[in-house]
Amino acid sequence: MKDPCAHCEEMMQPYLDRILTDEEMARAEAHLAECELCRRRYKFEESLRVYVRKTVVEPMPAELRLKLASLRIPLE
Amino acid sequence: MAHAGTVDHVDAEPEEAEAQRVATEARDRVRFEEDALALSDQVYRVARHLAGSREEAEDLVQETYARAFRSWRQFTPGTNLRAWLLRILTNLNIDRGRRQQRAPQMTPLETNDYYLYDKLAATGDGDVADEERVVERLSQDDIVSALSAVPHDFRDVLVLVDLGDFSYADAAQILDIPVGTVMSRLHRGRRILKRELAESALEETT
Numbered sequence: 001m002k003d004p005c006a007h008c009e010e011m012m013q014p015y016l017d018r019i020l021t022d023e024e025m026a027r028a029e030a031h032l033a034e035c036e037l038c039r040r041r042y043k044f045e046e047s048l049r050v051y052v053r054k055t056v057v058e059p060m061p062a063e064l065r066l067k068l069a070s071l072r073i074p075l076e
Numbered sequence: 077m078a079h080a081g082t083v084d085h086v087d088a089e090p091e092e093a094e095a096q097r098v099a100t101e102a103r104d105r106v107r108f109e110e111d112a113l114a115l116s117d118q119v120y121r122v123a124r125h126l127a128g129s130r131e132e133a134e135d136l137v138q139e140t141y142a143r144a145f146r147s148w149r150q151f152t153p154g155t156n157l158r159a160w161l162l163r164i165l166t167n168l169n170i171d172r173g174r175r176q177q178r179a180p181q182m183t184p185l186e187t188n189d190y191y192l193y194d195k196l197a198a199t200g201d202g203d204v205a206d207e208e209r210v211v212e213r214l215s216q217d218d219i220v221s222a223l224s225a226v227p228h229d230f231r232d233v234l235v236l237v238d239l240g241d242f243s244y245a246d247a248a249q250i251l252d253i254p255v256g257t258v259m260s261r262l263h264r265g266r267r268i269l270k271r272e273l274a275e276s277a278l279e280e281t282t
Contacts, residue, residue, distance in 0.1 A: 048211050068138065
């Protein structure tokens, strides 16, 4: 029997990057609607990306902002 | 001819034309500097994880702006200034001793894309139903150190696309590599990140 999830792993990144064709997208959506495991794995991947982005952001130090402004070339 | 007429006019008033040119250029330069400074938060955010440490990131951003302000004439107005600044920054970063690291290793990776989720789900206390909660088991330290463990060539792409929101095409232009290479390095970088995260998350639970 053909494994319905045979291509799910390779489709996940392109799916989340939104670079699938309309037809591939429709097929992926249809599969996700009926396969709980894939749905969870995809959802996890999406949550991970959002979480990583949110977590690693460090505000720019205030002194750096001042230093950058001081690098401007003065008008003659 | 209209064109010849313009030239006559310039010849007639050379000093005035020169003053006009200088004023226009000064205005363009001030606008360029202001536009570039307005992007500094976004530039720092990417630089922070392209570089190994906060100090290196600060140095890199300063060098980038110093160079950008000097060579502002090379920027084509109307094109992507953020990508232009990041291109300067990644080149400076590569110049800082990363030259030897040319061809990234492409040895097979034993983990797949689901590795981290499967590990976390297996060690959870039954709350795997909520994938967003599962993610929150990873600490900020876990993520920052996992990211810094991703080799440079993969991390550059990962940071530009996943943290900096650059398109594949912009990342390709910034790093001067083909779009296909951006995609393969991105995919691999994400897998390495997840493998590193799985390792640190498992250490904590055992």
